[in-house]
Amino acid sequence: DMMCLDANSVTERACRSCGGSGIETFLEFGKTPLADRLLTSSDIAEPEPIFPLRVAFCKDCSLVQITETVNPIILFADSYPYYSSFSPALLKHSRANAVDLINRRGLGPESLVIELASNDGYLLKNYVEAGIRVLGIDPADGPAAAAERVGVPTRCAFFTRDLAETLRAQGMRADIIHANNVLAHVADTNGFVAGIARLLKDDGVAVIEAPYVEPLIEHCEFDTIYHEHLCYFSVTALDKLFRRHGLYLNEVKHLSIHGGSLRLYVEPRENVGATVKEQLAHEASRGIDAIGYFRDFSTKVDALKRDLSTLLRRLKSQGATIAAYGAAAKGATLINTVGIGRDLVDFVVDRNVYKHNKYMPGQRLPIRSTEALLEVQPDYVLLLAWNFVDEILDQQAEYRARGGKFIVPVPTPRII
Ligand code: JHZ
Ligand code: ZN
Structure with a gap:
């Protein structure tokens, strides 16, 4: 029960689990690039593929799911950067x-x-x-x-x-x-x-x-x-x-x-x-x-996106420098749905050496090693890998001791 848009993705009409037709969309992100498809310096000359990102609920079996299926070969087989x-x-x-x-x-x-x-x-x-x-x-x-x-x-x-x-x-x-x-x-x-x-x-x-x-x-x-x-x-x-x-x-x-x-x-x-x-x-x-x-999740997401964007723009207008931590897949969703580009964030750091010298999808923020934080000492670091907050704060004690601050985006943007 799939409608073929092109060879790279299909839009599902039925539930992925029970096959029922009662799926209802409750969150819509428009089209976004693939979150783990980091770009090389030669890729950034070309436009990236983007795909609809939309979340739905199945009334028959309660499964929450996205409606687009991107070809798994594209998602996982080649140069998958997650270790x-x-x-x-x-x-x-x-x-x-x-x-x-x-x-x-x-x-x-x-x-x-x-x-x-x-x-x-x-x-x-x-x-x-x-x-x-x-x-x-x-x-x-x-x-x-x-x-x-x-x-x-x-x-x-x-x-x-x-x-x-x-x-x-x-x-x-x-x-x-x-x-x-x-x-x-x-x-x-x-x-x-x-x-x-x-x-x-x-x-x-x-x-x-x-x-x-x-x-x-x-x-x-x-x-x-x-x-x-x-x-x-x-x-x-x-x-x-x-x-x-x-x-x-x-x-x-x-x-x-x-x-x-x-x-x-x-x-x-x-x-x-x-x-x-x-x-x-x-x-x-x-x-x-x-x-x-x-039903009200989409309103909460919009509020968070707006608050984070306002915060970053305010800091930037006050002359602050901002970097980000974690070239995570979730980071790609955050920067691309909120609209966090080079005008706000100078670069992203990550420990994964396979991600270095590449660029985040969509917004194309450059990815560097974590040492860059002490070299540059940006005023703020947006924590894209917020799920590892304790571990990363410990590890970045020196950056913080020198006055650096972290911005944690979820559940509500806060500075620590
Ligand atoms: P991380 C991944 O998502 C991939 P991502 C995948 N899609 C999935 O399902 C989920 O996990 C569950 C870096 N890092 O793991 C490593 C540091 O640099 O939260 C990662 O690039 N220093 C399969 O990519 C990124 O941050 C550190 O100290 O959203 C974290 O990404 C630590 C702890 C991590 O998941
Ligand atoms: Zn179902």
Whole structure:
């Protein structure tokens, strides 16, 4: 049920999960460039592709989703710049998850752990260290090669139902399947979940992390909306999705990572625990399972955009210099929807060396190493990677001691 606009994207007419036709748009950003498509100095001579960015709610299954599907080859396969291992907080969070599962599930050399979207091996390397068999699957060649270098066997491919069948036919069944920050990225949502169901042992568990839609709305984290993120999950919508494929969401945990995420424990056997029942009841009582909850979000987003723009323009008119921290995908949404160009922000810094000497999509702010903050000592730094605020403030103690200030854009712009 897709209408083909051109080879690079399609506009969905039906819900990505249940296939129903009752999807209603509640937020509209117009057309924006791709958030992780950083530009090289030769790219900036040419116009960039832009795609509609519009968020809708499905009245049938409660799934929040964008309506445009950009060809995943364009989004993820070539020169994908995201490497998980640049964040010590994420590494720590991932290691704790692996250690917990090794203990709780009594994993050993006979076990098999598979990760979908294994990136640079940031998570699986913990199992390798413990002598447990692993397989990483990731379509991005740079991160996949980096994973191989740290000893994580990785298959450079998109995970699909077909790949699951192929692996199963080769005798592979997993005790644990990890899928962090990938379920929302997959165009064939049902195929991906069906693939998990095929690849899991009968007593296996899929441990899945995804940003949670409630903090997105409550803390106005609108910048986490971009074309890579097709879905914005509630537990209500997830429960329906998994059940369709004979899987059961049995346990859920709340995580602070990425502005508020869920960790889902999904199994072939139904054993729904209190955490899931309570979360479903919470969502029903808050109305997260109905469109009404989302109706005024667009007004809140507009107010934040206006306040941030006013703040930056006021500082600039007072003669301040402003840089930004974090060439994050969410940073691209922020600068492109608010309209933060070179007239306001001189450059963006980032620790990821693969992003240096490139330019942010759309507004084309140049990306430099984090050392540039002490070299230039701008008066203000707009924190695009606000989800790592504690970590970044610690790391930038020297910049702050010299009088530098950070501007945190969400939930409401503030200077610290
Ligand atoms: P970060 C990514 O989004 C990519 P992004 C992806 N689309 C996704 O789903 C989400 O994560 C969950 C840098 N940094 O991770 C690293 C420093 O420079 O919040 C990153 O470039 N110094 C798959 O890109 C950026 O900031 C630091 O100390 O919005 C953060 O991007 C730290 C901690 C990070 O996600
Ligand atoms: Zn639906």
